[in-house]
Amino acid sequence: MKKYIYILIMSCTFGALVSCVETTAPEDEYGKGYNLAGFVNGSQAVSAVADGSEYAVEVPMQVKGPAMNKTKGTVIVNIEVDESSTAIEGTHFSLSTKSIELTEGQDFLSLLPLAVMTQGVVPPATFSLVLKVSNVDGENVIANGSTINLNLVYQCPADLSGTYLVTNDSCNPSFTATISKNADGSWALSSADGGWLHQCTSNSTLLNPGNIVELCGEILPTSDLDYGGLGIGTILGGSFNEVTGVLTMEHEETYFDGGPRNWTSTYTRQ
Incomplete structure (x- = not known):
């Protein structure tokens, strides 16, 4: 009988604790913390015919988080090439800018432009371009710490149309x-x-x-x-x-x- 009562008391106590956490934690966390700036996707496939042309590519970026009401105006995100990349800047790709503005008027969404270069590349070939956020300038915003891997695929000239x-x-x-x-x-x-x-x-x-x-x-x-x-x-x-x-x-x-x-x-x- 004593064992039964002990288990019942402990169960009620544990249930009360769980109830307390579930009902108060969301309220405590709402609207707090930093918003995060970074890439929308973790990877992106890029296909280019190795015919000497340059191909324009756009990489989606965004700011999101639990306290968007605390981020106003413009967020400036600076990009750099990660050392794990096998693609070479000036040979396989070029970045016209390494700084992009995400504005409140555009819901903090924007596109980072880059060009895939094909001159001198012998297909078939693939290279990896890994980009990361180096720093962020904005109110209540930090870098999300993620990277994006752009898989550059160089094709032979072909027409499937x-x-x-x-x-x-x-x-x-x-x-x-x-x-x-x-x-x-x-x-x-x-x-x-x-x-x-x-x-x-x-x-x-x-x-x-x-x-x-x-x-x-x-x-x-x-x-x-x-x-x-x-x-x-x-x-x-x-x-x-x-x-x-x-x-x-x-x-x-x-x-x-x-x-x-x-x-x-x-x-x-x-």
Whole structure:
């Protein structure tokens, strides 16, 4: 009987303590602390054809935190290249500025401009550009301490643009899709999973468009599809034959019951 009473008292005491923390901590922390300035993303893929051109790239930056009402006016963020970078400034990239202003009028969001240089680079090649915040000047704002890794992918000159007849070996459909070039050198597909989602399931309106990077005939793995984040149509790799105009990709789906499912898609330029 004594043991039962002891456990009951301890349980009530612990419950009271937990209740106290849960009800007061949020109120105590709200509106306190520093806001953080830094990069929106931790990584960013950049594709460039090694044809001697320079390609413009924009890196999103922001200020966010628990006390935004205490940050007013303009926040100045200074950037520097991290020593872990394999990309060389003046050879693979250039930064027109290493200081960027984030203003209250723009909700403390802005874009850091840089250029990817391709003159003299022999494709295929990849280099890593790691940027970090060196210091911040603003009211109640500090650097968030994070970096961004820009993966610079240099491609051989190729043209995937056009209209394609598409099929896949999962349900053998036949339909047309288009491929067009993005500003960063990657390629936009109006249906990037070989038509699996809108042809092989009941989701007939979901074309699952996406973007791919072609590197000297090789298609790099990516989940950059509308429903790639759900594991639908993930591109595991592939190839493009510029002579025949045939694009082949391997896909995987892990979202629906009964998966994973794998299939091959074939795009033939018309």
